[in-house]
Amino acid sequence: xxxxxxxxxxxxxxxxxxxxxxxxxxxxxxxxxxxxxxxxxxxxxxxxxxxxxxxxxxxxxxxxxxxxxxxxxxxxxxxxxxxxxxxxxxxxxxxxxxxxxxxxxxxxxxxxxxxxxxxxxxxxxx
Amino acid sequence: xxxxxxxxxxxxxxxxxxxxxxxxxxxxxxxxxxxxxxxxxxxxxxxxxxxxxxxxxxxxxxxxxxxxxxxxxxxxxxxxxxxxxxxxxxxxxxxxxxxxxxxxxxxx
Numbered sequence: 090x091x092x093x094x095x096x097x098x099x100x101x102x103x104x105x106x107x108x109x110x111x112x113x114x115x116x117x118x119x120x121x122x123x124x125x126x127x128x129x130x131x132x133x134x135x136x137x138x139x140x141x142x143x144x145x146x147x148x149x150x151x152x153x154x155x156x157x158x159x160x161x162x163x164x165x166x167x168x169x170x171x172x173x174x175x176x177x178x179x180x181x182x183x184x185x186x187x188x189x190x191x192x193x194x195x196x197x198x199x200x201x202x203x204x205x206x207x208x209x210x211x212x213x214x215x
Numbered sequence: 216x217x218x219x220x221x222x223x224x225x226x227x228x229x230x231x232x233x234x235x236x237x238x239x240x241x242x243x244x245x246x247x248x249x250x251x252x253x254x255x256x257x258x259x260x261x262x263x264x265x266x267x268x269x270x271x272x273x274x275x276x277x278x279x280x281x282x283x284x285x286x287x288x289x290x291x292x293x294x295x296x297x298x299x300x301x302x303x304x305x306x307x308x309x310x311x312x313x314x315x316x317x318x319x320x321x322x323x
Contacts, residue, residue: 126261126314134253134261134304134314184260191249191308200308201251203272205260 091116093185093206100212101175108171109209111185118142118166124188124199125159125170127181128208135181139188139199140168146197175213182208218243219305219315226321232293235318237305238286245286249308252281252290255317256301265290297322 096110111123124139138149140159147159158171168185186202220238227233237250244250248268253261263272265281268288278293288307292299300322305315 133317136313186261189266193247193308198308200249201263201266201306202253202261203263203266205262208260 091187091204093187093204095183095185095206095209098210098212100214103176103213103215105175105213106171106173107175107211108169109183109185109211111168111170111206113166113168113187116187118161119163122188122190122199123159123161123168124186124202125157126184126186126202128184129178129181132181136199137170137183139190141190142168148197148199172211175211177213180211180213182210184208218313219307221303221305221315221318223316224319224321226323227292227295228323229295229297231295232291233295233320235290235292235303235305235320237288237290237307237315239288239307240286243286243307244283244288247308248283250281250283250288251306252279253304253306253314254301255304261304292320295322 092114094112099107101107119142121142125137127135140147142161156173160169185206187204188199189201190197191200250268252265254264255261264275264279269281280291282289303318
């Protein structure tokens with residue numbers, strides 16, 4: 090069984106950065122891939138990207154390119170997601186999830202998310 | 216705008232069966248049997264209920280089943296129970312970075 094425990098809620102001002110952590114237990118973290126998904130209030134799920142804890146390879150959704158950085162620390166089995174230049178529409182619940190990837194035609198792509206963190210609420214307001 | 220299209224809402228009475236559709240394209244659902252489905256109760260994180268098209272993770276009720284026809288994937292919940300009231304999202308390889316818009320299931 091895999092457990093993902095995320096850091097607590099954050100309140101930020103527009104233009105600031107936020108860094109959310111996601112600590113894994115119950116599995117071999119260094120062989121895992123972690124994805125980040127956010128959900129604005131009353132809205133659906135939005136995929137932000139994923140990172141391989143093994144290789145450090147990252148793949149970000151185009152919408153967040155240049156504004157997001159995902160990292161991992163295998164010594165503490167923790168994944169991090171940093172989002173910069175925050176705007177009010179970044180107010181959302183941010184989830185980490187272990188993601189299963191598949192390689193088809195040489196391209197590694199996430200295709201399902203089997204374990205999820207409890208979520209971290211990030212509120213951006215002046 | 217989601218690349219996968221789901222109905223905004225569906226409803227059913229206890230004991231009935233309902234089906235939620237997820238319409239994609241020949242580049243995603245139509246080409247691969249790699250659709251996943253997630254259940255999300257209010258205030259909770261999403262939960263995987265179907266992966267690789269038709270497989271259920273351990274602990275997920277066999278009242279949940281899934282299928283695919285052409286570019287459309289479907290989630291069926293049989294023997295509807297009050298606890299099934301939740302939001303449901305689909306996701307497919309090919310558009311694995313995009314979820315469907317979500318469907319709110321109301322148990323009447």
